[in-house]
Amino acid sequence: MNEEAYWFDYRIELEDGQTTCFHIELDPVTLTMAPTSKGPYPPWTQLSYKQCQCCPLSPQTELYCPVAVNISDLVNRFKDILSHKNCMVVCETIDRTYSKKTSAMDALTSVFGIVMATSNCPVMDFLKPMARFHLPFSSVEETTARSTSLFLLGQYFKYKKGEVNGFDFDELEKSYARVQLVNEGLLARIQSLGKKDADKNAIITLHSLSQFLSLEMDFSLSTVAPLFERGSDA
Numbered sequence: 001m002n003e004e005a006y007w008f009d010y011r012i013e014l015e016d017g018q019t020t021c022f023h024i025e026l027d028p029v030t031l032t033m034a035p036t037s038k039g040p041y042p043p044w045t046q047l048s049y050k051q052c053q054c055c056p057l058s059p060q061t062e063l064y065c066p067v068a069v070n071i072s073d074l075v076n077r078f079k080d081i082l083s084h085k086n087c088m089v090v091c092e093t094i095d096r097t098y099s100k101k102t103s104a105m106d107a108l109t110s111v112f113g114i115v116m117a118t119s120n121c122p123v124m125d126f127l128k129p130m131a132r133f134h135l136p137f138s139s140v141e142e143t144t145a146r147s148t149s150l151f152l153l154g155q156y157f158k159y160k161k162g163e164v165n166g167f168d169f170d171e172l173e174k175s176y177a178r179v180q181l182v183n184e185g186l187l188a189r190i191q192s193l194g195k196k197d198a199d200k201n202a203i204i205t206l207h208s209l210s211q212f213l214s215l216e217m218d219f220s221l222s223t224v225a226p227l228f229e230r231g232s233d234a
Contacts, residue, residue: 005034006093007023046063123178147213
């Protein structure tokens, strides 16, 4: 393991005692996830197989979908586990350890989120700064606050370089609209792999989250706005 890398160790223990561990390691410069397997990869990971509508990659130059490759092992391990199964999930990071009793779907959603953001998918790359400060099991409010604040911080640095003239959420809305298409594409890839639904429901949860964030931009961040309005009448 690269000593300078950012890393996240997930351990998911189901009620029947079955335990799955998943190690995620990010390059400290590019924030790209180190491959967890050298292959061979299943056919559904090939880029040309149900390729996402918004994908800018070409099957002529890229054989595999970078996200599909990185989630293939996890999908295989969980493809026949019901999403409502209870589990204890622990995420150990370089800074601290998180734990939560939750469902298999919620546990997978947390893992899928950081893997998808750091797999070198051009559509998902804008999420890499947020992945660096990955918060396992984050709520919708937490994700909204982190996503928008880090986006605005990025806009600030662009503003200093003269690359943008102002601050708004138009670009972020468009980015999350493309994330929805990636979620749909990944779901299409894996929907026939297992009879049960843990992996598919995790993708569905991420899809719902990206939809919510898009709506929040339209409604002036109504979920977090009250945090900044308290005491305004004093």
